[in-house]
Amino acid sequence: MTVFDLDKLPPDTELTTEVCIVGSGPAGATLAAELAGSSLRVLVVESGGREPEAAVAALNEVENVGAARVADQALMRTRALGGTSRIWTGRCGELDEIDYADRPWVAHSGWPVTGSELRPFLDRARPYLGLGPNLYDERLWAVLGRRPARPPLPEARLVPRFWQFSRGVTDPAGPTRFGLDVLPDAVGDDAVDEPRGLAGAGNVNVLLHATVTHIDTDDTGAVVRGVEVASTSGRQARIRAAVVVLAAGGIENARLMLASNRVVPHGVGNGNDLVGRFLMDHPGSVIASVDPGSARRLRDRFGRYWLDGPDGRQVYLHGVGLSPKAQRDAELLNCAAFLEEYPAPGDPWHAGQRLASRLRGGGGPAQDEVALASFWRREDEVPEPTAVRDALTLARNAPALATGAYRMTRRHRPPIFQASRVDLYCLVEQEPDPSSRVTLSDRVDGLGVPLSRVDWRVSERERTSIGRLAGLLAQELGSLGYASPEPAVWLKGGDAWRENVIDRAHPIGTTRMADDPRAGVVDRNCQVHDTEGLFVAGSSTFPTAGHVNPTLTIVALAIRLADHLKARGRADQLAWAPSPSVSS
Incomplete structure (x- = not known):
């Protein structure tokens, strides 16, 4: 692997590769690692450097016009090698089978792939994330060598839920950092400053300080030709590629497609006006509190569990969620709660x-x-x-x-x-809403690209689902002999409830997956319907969000996409660009 720095290349350099991956976070880094050793020449384009920089971070600015979101973008996403994995907490989970289903009460629900189809890729994602067995329901008890927790929950209404915490390679005490752990050869003291060809060491190389400013296509907008990049210091380059994969996150993927409007005025791949729509997150909030002095039994049951093995210790967190039956019967969204404990x-x-x-x-x-x-x-x-x-x-x-x-x-x-406070915290999926969306602002960033204009919507169905879970927990936990949670005041009604939910930096759905181009931006293989050779990786392709953190599914889909690109390259060599080179 060779690491290039755009700021050190000659002005107006032109690079040629076969696969250009935009972003080095969980999706981009995994895709690059899976393509390593293949016959394809791959260039990973990263907006930042090896460490965060203020001038680059300023490119994350957004214009928020919808529901309140965390304003400080430094808490939400990072432009540097490894992307937002530099600041994530490592919590992983698997979507439930109901999350993939076309649910009559959830408009625009349904994935073109099933959980069973993704299962092999979820298992292949485990080493990237340092995970133990992918078990997130009652089946985990047997693997832990424990009897199921007693007394049992009323399974018709509430079901056990588990989350697992990623464990890094470089620092096992923290989660996977995809720059350090997945692209370790890109972490060094210096970058190549003379263009010697992108053959480098192996077939995967990295270009730092290269922010994509435009996706280039043919004259019809139907075939991708590459991308244009720039650095905050003013250096520019053009990258020719037969395949471009956007792996820049749920906000940025949509922004880049919309802003690439020289050939197609409404943006590349946006023939059906779907790019940027269906923006979702995981609205989260404290839904109840428990007196710390009487919460020991509750904390014992719904705390963390260790699974020790030859590869080290895996940590699981036990929580509780709405059962699929409860969701169907009351036409609710998937949601789950866990304990947040504050040390005294x-x-x-x-x-x-x-x-x-x-x-x-x-x-x-x-x-x-x-x-x-x-x-x-x-x-x-x-x-x-x-x-x-x-x-x-x-x-x-x-x-x-x-x-x-x-x-x-x-x-x-x-x-x-010893705890000073014990809360029940809930994460809920969102109903896909085409009016919840990312568009382009009239303002531009330091590179002249329009800012993302974020109009995030939170619906009454989210409030109803959260309220139902909170009510069931207060009722059932008390009847089972645990300290009864005190529901949050805001759940009692009124419009103030929206002020008590917060996004969790999980932007989802803005380039959603569907077999029908009228229903989604990308197909089941994550290729943009309207643009040959343009693919999207990451949570922006999710049709629905479920209640779980998205990273495990992001990595699994990236592995699946890598398999598709390798098979495509073998089957259709003429579709690929010639051997990589550097010219100026």
């Missing part, structure tokens, strides 16, 4: 982690506390006691430490730490 300043386990961090030369909050202070949580929840206070906390809590140590060594569960 006097908790000995977090005190010990802080002391250990100070001994290693750190000194801030423990790493998991930093993760807890994510954008959907209050930063003032991060405790910052002094080292002396932490040492005293440890000395005063020897029995609690002993109990936690027993739990860790004998039960393979993390300790139940």
